[in-house]
Every structure is written in structure tokens, then in C-alpha cells.
Amino acid sequence: MMCFQRAKIFCQCAFLLVSLALTPEHSLAEFNPQLAVMNCKTCHRVENINISMTHHTQLYKTLLAFKYDQRPALLMNRISKGFSDEELKQIALTFTLRDAQ
Numbered sequence: 001m002m003c004f005q006r007a008k009i010f011c012q013c014a015f016l017l018v019s020l021a022l023t024p025e026h027s028l029a030e031f032n033p034q035l036a037v038m039n040c041k042t043c044h045r046v047e048n049i050n051i052s053m054t055h056h057t058q059l060y061k062t063l064l065a066f067k068y069d070q071r072p073a074l075l076m077n078r079i080s081k082g083f084s085d086e087e088l089k090q091i092a093l094t095f096t097l098r099d100a101q
């Protein structure tokens with residue numbers, strides 16, 4: 001019983017964290033590009049898909065193209081719509097800086 005309650009609380013916390021990460025515009029927390037990038041990495045291993053594009057402006061443009069449906073996608077169009085343009089810019093910057101190190 002105790003264990004079940006703990007699991008329930010854990011699930012609720014996990015859900016809250018994921019919601020905060022996915023809907024930054026509606027959350028009270030400040031947007032944290034580091035967290036958003038961790039989210040990207042659950043699907044992207046840098047070796048598999050070339051998201052560490054040479055320049056952050058190139059990555060930013062690609063994310064905008066997904067967001068405004070100028071580039072066909074199954075998932076990225078939805079994911080990018082969860083962020084403001086400014087947030088996508090910060091994600092692109094964080095991504096390329098981290099991977100350049």
C-alpha cells in the first residue's frame with residue numbers, strides 16, 4: 001500500500017516535470033534550454049541524426065521550418081510548436097555550444 005502511494009506520487013512528479021518541460025509558455029518556471037535539450041536527446045543521439053548542425057542559425061532555421069510546417073515531419077512539427085521562436089533559438093544555441101565542446 002505504502003509502496004503504491006509512493007509510486008503514485010513519483011508518477012505525478014514525473015508528469016509535472018514533463019509538462020513543465022513540454023509547455024514552457026504555460027508554466028510558472030523559467031524556460032530552461034538545458035532541460036529542453038535533454039528532452040531532445042531522449043530521441044536524438046547526436047551520432048544518429050545530425051542535429052548538432054555546424055552553426056546554431058542553421059539548427060534554428062530547421063526548427064522554425066518544422067514549427068511553421070515548411071518541412072515535412074511526423075514528430076518534429078508537433079514538438080517545435082511547443083516552444084516559442086525565442087525558445088527554439090535558445091535550444092539551437094545550447095545544442096550547438098554543448099556539442100562543440
Ligand code: HEC
Binds near residue numbers: 036042043077
Ligand atoms: C519524440 C522523439 C523526438 C524528440 C523528443 C525530438 N525529436 Fe527531433 N526528430 C525526431 C524525428 C522522428 C525526426 C525526423 C523528422 C520527423 O519525422 O519528425 C527528427 C528530426 C529532427 C531534425 C532534423 C534532422 C536532420 O538532419 O534533418 C532536427 C534538427 C531535430 N529533430 C531537432 C530536435 C531538437 C532540437 C529537439 C528538442 C527540442 C528534438 N529534435 C526532439 C524525433 C524527435
